[in-house]
Amino acid sequence: MTNIIQTEKLTKYYGGVCGIKDLTLSVKEGDFFGFIGPNGAGKSTTIRTLLGLIAPSAGKAEIFGKDICTHRTEILADIGYLPSETAYYSGMRVKDLLTFSARMRGIDCEAEARALCERLMLDPSRKIRELSFGNRKKVGIVCALQHRPRLCVLDEPTSGLDPLMQREFYEILTERNRVGMTVFLSSHVLSEIARYCRHAAVVRAGELLVSDSVEKLGHTGVKRVTLRGFSGEIGLSGAKDITKETDTVRFLYSGRAQELMQALSAMPFDDVTVTDPDLEEVFLHYYTQEEA
Amino acid sequence: MSVFFHELRQGWRSLLIWTCAISFMLGVCVLIYPEMSSQMGEISTMFADMGAFTQAFGMDQLNFGEFMGYFAIECGNTLGLGGALFAAILGASALAKEEKEHTAEFLLTHPISRTRIVFEKLAAVFAQIVFLNLVVAAVCTAAILLIGETPKASAIALLFLAYLLLELEIAAIAFALSAFMRGGAMGAGIGMALGLYFLNIVANLTEEAKFLKYITPFAYTDGAKIVSDLVIPPSYLAVGMGIAAVAVLTAFLHYRKKDIA
Incomplete structure (x- = not known):
């Protein structure tokens, strides 16, 4: 075309x-x-x-x-x-x-x-x-x-x-x-x-x-991670846009999956979800990435 | 010619008001002449004795006691100044109003070249000025026939032609201002017209300022010269038309490349 x-x-x-x-x-x-x-x-x-x-x-x-x-x-x-x-x-x-x-x-x-x-x-x-x-x-x-x-x-x-x-x-x-x-x-x-x-x-x-x-913009290698039953600090270098609500912590992670898994295994939490971010989060990702 | 007709539709109310106002004032001036002529002896003496003021308004060269002298001075004040202001407002708002009212984005995203838009807008400005002058001339002619005066037709026609050319020149300069300005260019246009009018008064007052007559278009509408010589002063007219042509060309060249806010 x-x-x-x-x-x-x-x-x-x-x-x-x-x-x-x-x-x-x-x-x-x-x-x-x-x-x-x-x-x-x-x-x-x-x-x-x-x-x-x-x-x-x-x-x-x-x-x-x-x-x-x-x-x-x-x-x-x-x-x-x-x-x-x-x-x-x-x-x-x-x-x-x-x-x-x-x-x-x-x-x-x-x-x-x-x-x-x-x-x-x-x-x-x-x-x-x-x-x-x-x-x-x-x-x-x-x-x-x-x-x-x-x-x-x-x-x-x-x-x-x-x-x-x-x-x-x-x-x-x-x-x-x-x-x-x-x-x-x-x-x-x-x-x-x-x-x-x-x-x-x-x-x-x-x-x-x-x-x-x-579709591809949504697959940036960035993941939206949500930890329930956790209220500590996220000591992970690729974590951005960290938000905390009582016992839930959300953050965007751009880095190696292995490092994420290792970091998570050392954290005490009840439940974890790792999803593709929506376009709004992708947009934020591009902006924060450029500003960094 | 869609932009041309659009401009006429947008401006018809203003055109009607200006045409009626100038026609009415000039018509009344003609109609009251028979009554005034009986007192003209005293008025002429009074006007002739006002020194610099008499000179400034050209009343030293015209006999105010005769119809042609009276008409040339009244015509100068009413059609000259009124028509100049109308032309200035019309020309100054033609292009600048689109940016001021944010309609330029609508107009300029249609498949019409900017050159054509400028041409049609300028044509609409000139058409409105010609219309106003035709109506004023018709009303004056009717009023002259009504009071039974028989002035020299060629002198009257030349006076009207001179004022038409003056208005076209002022409109052309104001149009060029309009191409450069983004907001309201109307103030600048009116200021320019009044400035040129006062330049002519200054030029009439002193020999040292006579060169100003080449700048102001009011110089070639000098009633005394037109009535006595039956000619529009050619040197002033030529410079004036040259200025108008340069103004129009400048407007075309600038607007073609202008960034629209």
């Missing part, structure tokens, strides 16, 4: 401040790709650079095999974008904004827009200034999807949506993904990434830490 997004040492500086640095990333066509990182990690800078809102300071990026700097307009014709903070012309009605968006694309999306509004329970006759944050988000979703794009770029898409709407939104995305639309989703809600994405990348301070399948 071909790469739909390909960046090579993509770098963006805001004056002297680094937004992203040497970011090399690839996303395959048809993928459901998660882009993970806390606030200020460089997720939005990456997205804004890919969409041509800001120019890269160095490196290059291609979408659909076309350079983002020289083929911006052609690329945008096949992209649907949902920004993290949706702001529109407040005096307009929803239907007028959707028509304006469709006209700028030179296509008629009326039927698709109507269907999406119905699914998301959005009244197209309402004025945008009268809408809540969540409903404005729905307008953004319809704008991003009404022209049936080949690639959908979503920046923190579910903030402001109630759980029912979040489910409906992901259902729509999954349906579209099934018929070929690539989804590039930036989020710090790790449960969303774990549930819907096939591949994911983790960024920190503008640099890519890891990019792999969500």
Whole structure:
């Protein structure tokens, strides 16, 4: 499968401040790709650079095999974008904004827009200034999807949506993904990434830490260890994120399994569980690993 | 031309208010002329005796007692200043408002080149200015016909043309400011228009400051010159149009590469 997004040492500086640095990333066509990182990690800078809102300071990026700097307009014709903070012309009605968006694309999306509004329970006759944050988000979703794009770029898409709407939104995305639309989703809600994405990348301070399948990201060699009936100190070099609750101690262990077993055999405890950590813990693992 | 029509839809209320206000003021000025003309002898003497003030507003070269003199001065104050402020506000907000109101992200992620967006926005600014001037000219013509005056049509037409060009130049400079600014550029635009107006007053007051006439577009809307010579001062006009062209080009070149916040 071909790469739909390909960046090579993509770098963006805001004056002297680094937004992203040497970011090399690839996303395959048809993928459901998660882009993970806390606030200020460089997720939005990456997205804004890919969409041509800001120019890269160095490196290059291609979408659909076309350079983002020289083929911006052609690329945008096949992209649907949902920004993290949706702001529109407040005096307009929803239907007028959707028509304006469709006209700028030179296509008629009326039927698709109507269907999406119905699914998301959005009244197209309402004025945008009268809408809540969540409903404005729905307008953004319809704008991003009404022209049936080949690639959908979503920046923190579910903030402001109630759980029912979040489910409906992901259902729509999954349906579209099934018929070929690539989804590039930036989020710090790790449960969303774990549930819907096939591949994911983790960024920190503008640099890519890891990019792999969500399944493989969960198998980092790190184990979540839970000891019940134990309240002493964990004197183990590979132990991190140690939490204590009355007679239970939990920690993440990254090291040799043999050393873990030897250490455990010397500890008095009632019960032990050793599991793969969830994505949230993996995320913490990458962050603490880099900080160390 | 979707951005062009979108801009017109967004700005029609403001356009209507400005058009009605300027047309009303200028129309009333024309309609009250017959009543004022009976007292014009005293008014003309009074205006002619105000020294530097008379010079500053060009009233030393125009006969306020005649309709054309009266109209040129009233037109200068109402359409000149009012139109300049409207043009400045319109031009200054054209591009900067998208970033100020955070709608730039929506607009610029559609498959339209930035060059085209700048072109359509500039076309919308110019179209609104032309519309305002056409309505004002029509209202003035109707008012002139109503009071039964028969001024030289070419002089009136040249006055309106000069003010239209002045507004287009101010809009072009404000548009360039708008391309550079992220927040509200409206204050800068209004300040620029008022600054150029006062530069013309200063240039009228003293010979040493006459060079300022090459900077301010108000210099080529000098009613006295247009009414007496039936020509828009060509040297000032040429420099003004040059400034407008450079401003527009700067806006295009800068906005094409601008990082959108």
